[in-house]
Amino acid sequence: MKMIMAVISRDQADRVLDRLIAAGYGATFTESRGGMLRQAQQMIFVATDDDKVKDVLGTIRRLCRTEIEVKEQPARTNSELLSTTSGTTTEVGYAVIFVWDLEHFDTY
Numbered sequence: 001m002k003m004i005m006a007v008i009s010r011d012q013a014d015r016v017l018d019r020l021i022a023a024g025y026g027a028t029f030t031e032s033r034g035g036m037l038r039q040a041q042q043m044i045f046v047a048t049d050d051d052k053v054k055d056v057l058g059t060i061r062r063l064c065r066t067e068i069e070v071k072e073q074p075a076r077t078n079s080e081l082l083s084t085t086s087g088t089t090t091e092v093g094y095a096v097i098f099v100w101d102l103e104h105f106d107t108y
Contacts, residue, residue: 001105002053004046006060007032007096013042016063020046025056026107047105057097064095
């Protein structure tokens with residue numbers, strides 16, 4: 001049996017938690033703060049059988065990435081347009097994941 005702890009941004013954690021629970025995993029979370037900017041994240045905990053770890057990690061990986069389009073604004077100087085507006089697509093989001101062996105797991 002394994003314990004998976006995923007540190008995920010708050011805006012993506014609800015989606016991950018909902019999907020894991022809907023898939024039948026017993027998952028719980030707690031809030032945390034850390035990192036250079038002391039931003040709030042959520043830590044999601046999932047205890048699962050060894051053969052289901054890849055499924056849990058795949059779910060987290062898929063839901064913690066969001067494609068967004070970033071548009072450049074044209075630069076102006078002395079009322080002259082220096083470049084045209086263009087856009088690019090990038091992925092945002094993250095998860096920091098820890099997996100360790102569980103010696104014992106019970107529910108009461």
